[in-house]
Amino acid sequence: MSRLYSLKGKTAIITGASRGIGRECALVLGRLGCNIVIAAKSDTPHPTLPGTIFSVAEEVRALNSGAQALACKVDVRDEASCRACAKAAKETFGSVDILINNASALWWQDIKDTPMRKYDLITGVNARGTFCMTSACLPYMAEKGWGRVVCMSPAIDPDFRRYGGATAYNISKMGMSMVAMGVAAEYKGKGIIANTMWPATVIESLAATNFQLGDRKNWRRATI
Numbered sequence: 001m002s003r004l005y006s007l008k009g010k011t012a013i014i015t016g017a018s019r020g021i022g023r024e025c026a027l028v029l030g031r032l033g034c035n036i037v038i039a040a041k042s043d044t045p046h047p048t049l050p051g052t053i054f055s056v057a058e059e060v061r062a063l064n065s066g067a068q069a070l071a072c073k074v075d076v077r078d079e080a081s082c083r084a085c086a087k088a089a090k091e092t093f094g095s096v097d098i099l100i101n102n103a104s105a106l107w108w109q110d111i112k113d114t115p116m117r118k119y120d121l122i123t124g125v126n127a128r129g130t131f132c133m134t135s136a137c138l139p140y141m142a143e144k145g146w147g148r149v150v151c152m153s154p155a156i157d158p159d160f161r162r163y164g165g166a167t168a169y170n171i172s173k174m175g176m177s178m179v180a181m182g183v184a185a186e187y188k189g190k191g192i193i194a195n196t197m198w199p200a201t202v203i204e205s206l207a208a209t210n211f212q213l214g215d216r217k218n219w220r221r222a223t224i
Contacts, residue, residue, distance in 0.1 A: 008033035008066060011093040013085065015076055015133055016103030018042040019051035021152065021203060023059075024222045025100050030060040030067040035093045039074040039085050039133075040103065068093065076103050076129030079136075086136040096140035101130040101151045101176060108166040119168045126153075127175025134179050138192070147192035151180040154198040199224070 012029050016022040018040035026036045038053045038060075045052060053071035060069035070092050074085045089096050105125040107118050130151055141147025153176035163170045176196070183194035203222055 006033050010097040011035040011089055011095050012098035013037040013039050013089055014100040015039045018053050021222045022102040023056050030063045031065050033066045035068045036060045037070045037072050037089045039072045043073045076133055077124045079132050082133045082136040090140050096137050098148045099137045107169050111167050114168045122172045126172035130176045130179045141192050145191040149183050149194035151176040151196045153177040153196045
């Protein structure tokens with residue numbers, strides 16, 4: 001791909017990039033020469049959670065594609081943390097061109113089995129966190145008249161039968177999708193576009209393993 005397309009000179013902020021899908025996005029964009037801001041909470045090694053913001057930053061630098069990397073500890077639930085990350089990206093690399101809203105909390109349970117603390121957590125990370133980080137990045141994109149926002153969230157399906165068993169989670173993920181559609185509408189014709197990306201089936205991860213999501217034989221790896 002790097003022979004066909006280049007993102008040299010561009011900068012991408014990727015939330016939740018210390019492992020899993022976020023890390024793979026960092027490596028793919030890094031191979032295209034894009035500068036990467038690894039925005040996540042994990043800054044020290046954990047015995048059961050592989051990867052930190054620093055280890056992924058080193059992986060990006062080791063690609064020898066010209067891509068630079070900035071490890072940035074971020075809690076997307078905190079507005080000051082999001083705005084500090086966007087500011088650091090601009091000051092370090094000169095622009096904020098791409099935002100991948102990948103950070104996400106998981107909870108697949110019925111309404112009756114969902115404590116409000118869990119609802120608040122997944123909504124705070126998924127919907128509110130995506131809104132907050134996007135809000136922090138858009139002014140820098142608008143300065144250049146160019147930007148790409150990608151939310152790791154599904155298309156909104158009107159079939160109510162698709163939402164049983166994970167109502168709180170679906171509310172939070174649809175909120176992420178609404179952020180993408182809002183950006184697309186508000187910046188139409190201004191060089192900034194937004195989309196969502198969602199896997200056709202479960203992606204192998206510690207969360208998928210711990211929650212035993214779906215049938216393992218249908219899982220895909222994050223590299224997809």
